[in-house]
Amino acid sequence: MPKHPESNTERRFSRLTELLAGWQPLWQPxxxxxxxxxxxxxxxxxxxxxxxxxxxxxxxxxxxxxxxxxxxAWLPVEELADLVRLAPLAAENFSLPPAWGQHVGGRKWLQIEAFARHLQVSAKDSLLEWCAGKGHLARALARCHATEVAALEWQAPLCAEGRRLAAKQRAAVCMRQQDVMAPDVVRHLSSQTHVVALHACGDLHVRLLELAVAAGSAVTLAPCCYHRTQEAVYRPVSARGRALSGDFGLRLNRDDLSLAVQETVxxxxxxxxxxxxxxxxxxxxxxxxxxxxxxxxxxxxxxxxxxxxxxxxxxxxxxxxxxxxxxxxxxxxxxxxxxxxxxxxxxxxxxxxxxxxFRRPLEIWLVLDRLTLMEEAGYRAQVGTFCDAKLTPRNLFILARKA
Ligand SMILES: C[S@@+](CC[C@H](N)C(=O)[O-])C[C@H]1O[C@@H](n2cnc3c(N)ncnc32)[C@H](O)[C@@H]1O
Incomplete structure (x- = not known):
């Protein structure tokens, strides 16, 4: 067994790596x-x-x-169930006015409301939504916190619709047409920025974490679609994840990653x-x-x-x-x-x-890899669920702020 400090995250991450690696011959094919x-x-x-x-x-x-x-009788079901159980994150108990959810699908609106309840905004934060679509989350947050929210989205028609909806609702949202994979995206991030992302896919959210670390920005992220990545073989984003994968022989390809999001409502x-x-x-x-x-x-x-x-x-x-x-x-x-x-x-x-x-254990493992990346960069980071799995199975939330 590798030597490591025994934090709760570390124990969970290490044991999950060992179980996923050990049972690969059963769950990978x-x-x-x-x-x-x-x-x-x-x-x-x-x-x-x-x-x-x-x-x-x-x-x-x-x-x-x-x-x-x-x-x-054959597989470590109880231990896996134990390892995927996460303590609920602190949340405020409020509801957003239903009228704010106009033009947003019912389920998406409930997810946005749950996101807003769990978001920890500090007075100095400048909010930035990553891969915002029409900026539904940005609009809700701008109204909820009475502040301006910037929103990055690369599709011009979505930006235009986002601007129209924000103007109609008098929400202080600044939609910016931006490819988040382009080098010039860094101009939007600083140590005052708090980047929020609801269901940003694979490479898009990994880029968010890496750039946030470089700029010292705070992050609140609900990740999604880990398999949407350029890499055919998964390279863990944290140094610890790479070491554990090497020690236990865990090797994940793109198809394996899609197992993590196979659960649907x-x-x-x-x-x-x-x-x-x-x-x-x-x-x-x-x-x-x-x-x-x-x-x-x-x-x-x-x-x-x-x-x-x-x-x-x-x-x-x-x-x-x-x-x-x-x-x-x-x-x-x-x-x-x-x-x-x-x-x-x-x-x-x-x-x-x-x-x-192994579906949920794999998803939790991928999220712990992201959490560990932030911890390794000197962040205080937490992981938990922000809503019931019935609302969306992609209900994991990472909150990270530079310590
Ligand atoms: C899964 S949607 C999430 C949208 C929104 N956050 C939500 O929950 O409804 C992903 C969004 O990312 C945008 N997107 C994809 N690639 C992008 C890129 N390279 N730069 C900026 N936006 C991108 C898509 O156009 C789409 O609107």
């Missing part, structure tokens, strides 16, 4: 890519138990993998059914392509936006085959392939429950 998961021969009873689970149990464990899980029944159908058809096509190519290997097929799935399995197969440069015979009995697709879909949903156990 995505079961839809294999006829049988690579870990099956070593965990035959686990695979058998999963295959027997009822649909209701599968749905329950997909939504809440660490709660009353039968997988605890439970979709309505119809949407879930449509998603299951898309998965079953993909797996049915997978069987077909293995036969057509005479090669027993998974072939990735591009994803289709929701609502673009063709009406019939045959049309889906023709579309997927054309994308992969495969020729489908004119007359072909696809019924057996569709049936196998549905069977594999049910099986994959069960085997994936192993991966789901």
């Amino acid at each position: 995505a079961p839809f890519m294999y006829r049988q998961p690579p870990w099956q021969s070593a965990y035959r009873e686990l695979a058998e138990m999963l295959r027997q689970l009822s649909d209701d149990e599968v749905t329950r464990l997909q939504a809440d993998p660490l709660q009353d899980s039968l997988l605890r 439970t979709a309505p029944r119809g949407v879930r059914r449509r998603r299951e159908q898309a998965n079953a058809w993909r797996l049915g096509f997978d069987e077909l392509q293995r036969e057509l190519r005479g090669e027993d290997r998974y072939l990735p097929v591009p994803s289709l936006a929701y609502g673009q799935l063709p009406e019939r399995f045959e049309d889906f197969c023709r579309w997927a085959a054309s994308r992969k440069g495969l020729a489908l015979p004119g007359a072909f009995d696809l019924v057996p392939f569709e049936r196998i697709g549905w069977q594999r879909q049910a099986e994959v949903a069960r085997l994936e429950l192993v991966r789901h156990l």
Whole structure:
């Protein structure tokens, strides 16, 4: 074990690294890519138990993998549940006037309200929203704190709409069209700046943290989409994260990172059914392509936006085959392939429950990496949740201020 000072963050970070690294062979392979998961021969009873689970149990464990899980006979479920439990952050108890939320989606507005309740603003802070979209958060904060808020966004139409909404609501928001990845973004940050970001994606929020550290700015960040990054292999942002990953042999690629954001707010029944159908058809096509190519290997097929799935399995197969440069015979009995697709879909949903156990631990690990970066730069930093996971599963919050 590496030597380190035993702070709570450090203990959590170190143990999570060890568990994620140790169980990589079980959670990294995505079961839809294999006829049988690579870990099956070593965990035959686990695979058998999963295959027997009822649909209701599968749905329950997909939504809440660490709660009353039968997988605890094989995997460290209780310890993982313990490691992802975060103390609630201090919050003020106020509501924003509902009229302020005009032009903002209902769920987004509740997230903004929760963000505002947890934000710790000091009198000297100059607020700056990072990747602001239409500046909904900036507007709420400008009105809440009766102060001017600057907002950076690179899309001109969003800036224009942000200006229009701010003028309409008489909110002191200064929308600035700015690419936050461009070198000149540094002109917006100083030691007086308090950068706020709600659901800024991968590289965008890592850049925010690195530039905030360089300028000494305070940060309040709800990170999102860790897999939206240029790097194919994840390089931990903190020195400690790099050392722990090296010591324990944790190696994450971009696909692994997307597991951290796989949890979504439970979709309505119809949407879930449509998603299951898309998965079953993909797996049915997978069987077909293995036969057509005479090669027993998974072939990735591009994803289709929701609502673009063709009406019939045959049309889906023709579309997927054309994308992969495969020729489908004119007359072909696809019924057996569709049936196998549905069977594999049910099986994959069960085997994936192993991966789901590591979803939140991975997300917390990524957030601890960011928190540790700030601590290493002499910041006092905290992590916790700012709203219920039902409002958004991306409910983690980092607050950091130069000590
Ligand atoms: C996920 S949205 C978040 C918007 C807002 N914070 C919210 O919660 O609704 C990300 C925003 O970042 C903007 N964005 C993406 N890349 C950017 C860049 N390089 N510079 C500035 N803004 C960027 C997008 O245009 C989009 O409005």
